Amino acid sequence: MIENLNAKNKDFFAQVFEVAKLIPPGRVTSYGAIANYLGASRAARMVGWAMNASHQFPEIPAHRVVNRNGLLSGKMHFPTPDSMQQSLESEGIRIQDDQILHFSEIFWDPSEELKLP
DNA sequence: CTAATGACAAACT
DNA sequence: CAGTTTGCCATTA
Numbered sequence: 001m002i003e004n005l006n007a008k009n010k011d012f013f014a015q016v017f018e019v020a021k022l023i024p025p026g027r028v029t030s031y032g033a034i035a036n037y038l039g040a041s042r043a044a045r046m047v048g049w050a051m052n053a054s055h056q057f058p059e060i061p062a063h064r065v066v067n068r069n070g071l072l073s074g075k076m077h078f079p080t081p082d083s084m085q086q087s088l089e090s091e092g093i094r095i096q097d098d099q100i101l102h103f104s105e106i107f108w109d110p111s112e113e114l115k116l117p
Numbered sequence: 118c119t120a121a122t123g124a125c126a127a128a129c130t
Numbered sequence: 131c132a133g134t135t136t137g138c139c140a141t142t143a
Contacts, residue, residue, distance in 0.1 A: 001122085006128095018130090030125085030126090031124070031125055031126085032125065032126055035125085035126090037140095040125090040138090040139070041138090042125095042126080042137075042138040042139065043138065043139050043140075044125040044137065044138085044139090045122095045123055045124085045125050045126085045138070045140080046123095046125095046126065046138090046139055046140055046141090047124085047125080048123070048124035049123070049124080049139090049140065049141070050124095051124055052123090052124065053136085054120055062124080065124080066124085067124075067125060067126085068125070068126065068127095069125095069126095071127080072124090073124050074124030076124080077124055078124095107128085
């Protein structure tokens with residue numbers, strides 16, 4: 001239940017959630033990419049904050065969102081640290097030492113794929 | 118109202 | 131080239 005989420009805050013979060021849900025399977029994106037798509041390229045940290053709130057939304061594939069290094073920085077926030085890596089591997093993404101391999105190949109940039117015509 | 122924290126990113130040394 | 135430091139925006143104490 002959302003207690004102290006004003007409409008304004010929800011708006012910012014809603015955008016992050018929407019983009020996160022638009023991430024194709026087998027692909028990943030970075031917090032900065034989403035922030036950039038939202039027009040807040042310097043608010044990458046807020047995207048991570050929104051992801052933290054996404055735990056109440058089962059439709060949010062937060063495991064597909066990693067930092068720009070391709071490192072599973074948020075794996076520790078999952079129900080189980082292995083849940084994130086396991087979910088990614090289940091989609092065909094290879095991970096080694098909590099880092100995504102071929103990150104550049106599977107990187108999904110919303111600003112590039114969801115760019116307006 | 119000020120200070121500190123955070124699932125990051127870019128800049129500097 | 132790699133490691134360290136500062137900046138950003140929002141939330142919490």
